[in-house]
Amino acid sequence: MNCWIILILVWIEFRFRVESVEMIPYYNVFIPTNSSQTFQRCQIDIPVSSTELNYEPKLDLQTIRNESFHESIEFGGRYRPHGCQSLQNVAIIVPYRNRSVQLQIFIYNIHKFLSKQNKVQYQLFIVEQKDMNQFNRAKLLNVGFNEAIRWNNFDCFIFHDVELLPLDLRNLYLCSDQPRHMSSNIVRFAYFYEQLFGGVCAISTSIMNNVNGFSNRFFGWGGEDDEMRSRLVRKKYQIQRFPSEIARYIKLSHPKDNLNDPNPQRFRLIKESYRTSEKDGLNNLDYILHSIVEHSFYVIISVEFKQNKN
Template sequence: MLPNYLQKAATIVFIFQTVILLLWYLNYNATLTILMKRNISNKSGLCPLIPPDLVGPISVNINATEWMDIEKKFQKVIKGSYRPENCKARHKVAILVPYRDRDTHLRIFINHMHSFLIRQQLEYGIYIVELDKDIPFNRGFLFNVGFMEALKDNNYGCFVFHDVDLLPLNDFNLYQCPDQPKHLSVAIDKYKFKLLYATNFGGVSSMSTEQFTTINGYSNLFFGWGGEDDDFYNRVVSNNMTISRDNSSIARYTMLPHKKAPINPFRMDVLNSGTKRPNQAVDGLNSLQYNLTEKVYRKMYVHITVTLNKKDAVTQLLNRLKKGKSQISESQIFETFKKILKN
């Protein structure tokens, strides 16, 4: 019979060998599963349901990389678009970004998002949509323009409406369109990773082409900062759609630092709280009018610049005011608008 200390040593060796064998088996099984998924995707032509290259939590490089270096890094991105090489993407997604005077943010955004989207095995295109600087910023209008222009390039089935200063922190946050519209930027670091308010649908959201068409897109009337996302929420729920949210750490975003945009004096919900909401049936995609200044297919994104007929824009705002009980006279609004338009 072996001495007691030898018996203990033999037991420890046995346990150690068992653990090593178990770890080897688990690793082998995981590798085999991935290979099987890839084989299945190759036979069907479709990419795996779960992209195999996802890493989970990701860091953000807040340094603005030079454009030349970004282009070298993503050589397989062409005209702002990418599609997987070894399989057929399950989702065609357009990323729409309203933009004005944020070059530093744009470089950080583009550098971060291409890595993020490529790992998700999407067929996608990034569209940066800009409004003539003589006209006050209009986020909803620019999303509508991006939607129409992107569909001219590809039959996208999914759209992600994205602010340029928000970056996802986990690539398991899939940029896809489920059965219902989805609010993607649920948790933002600036707001301590908590949902700002129950009906929040701003920041980053996704919606299928059919869903966006059904609600008639965004309102075109919200010039200035804010208001359009709340109206967007109302359009969704009034069409009996349910907004889905992932409340886990997967839906975390970081907000790039910037100066808060001034509230425009003719932002409708600030100008007159008694004004009725824009009429969804007649204000949106079906009333969209714009002049395309240029549409440039840059390597890393498609750059769309548009303008409005300024006189028509003033008329739209004045007609909107007449439907409410504004304490500000039409002449005051008109003069303010003229100054901003530099007429």
């Protein structure tokens, strides 16, 4: 009898949690939250004053080295908003190799930006490719997802190139109910990207699992973001974007990377996606894990890949 009572109570609690998911409108997207404590939730009201909108990144490396980080950044690159409960638990995943200057500038500015927003609970993960094969951005993103989910129960993943810095504080680092391309307006190029899905994107944990993550086959530059877009479209997701005046990023310059040459097979791999995506992604991800090290302002995950012939 007691077992039946326990089962009924568990079912009621589960049903309440499912039904408590609320969709909060923000500009042209809907932000889901599982929080039932509405009086403590971080408010995502649209700012009224124009002075609240812009963020000026600091790009001088010497200035950054001389400044201290926000005191509320916890060891391992974790941040929790003050005075309110975040709508989601967010992991920021940054694929990386041999760009130490850009990495220092990025880490400083992304923490400053998000702590100034004070609306998102997040942790920063740097995923480093240690081998000398061609760079595989998408596979590093899969590794970041796979390892971060073991750390915490993240609702949302922001996949973020190291050379891009956000400029508008209305650009919330949260997932919506659909995949969101966050960096559609890179001001250095004065262009609005309406069809791409690279740079910075927000994908919920459930969507990542549903599309089997990114492809692991793209060694070298290009194609992996287009292939991911194909996966999402085939699963009937609609890629969302904030208005261009909000989705503004600046792109840091960097030297040419001889281990990130344009992938000559990228167009063929994109065409093959419709028949390969179910078996190429999170479910066949392989890598050699060198180390996972917590630093003061981030976690760095170092891995090695074997470059397979496509």
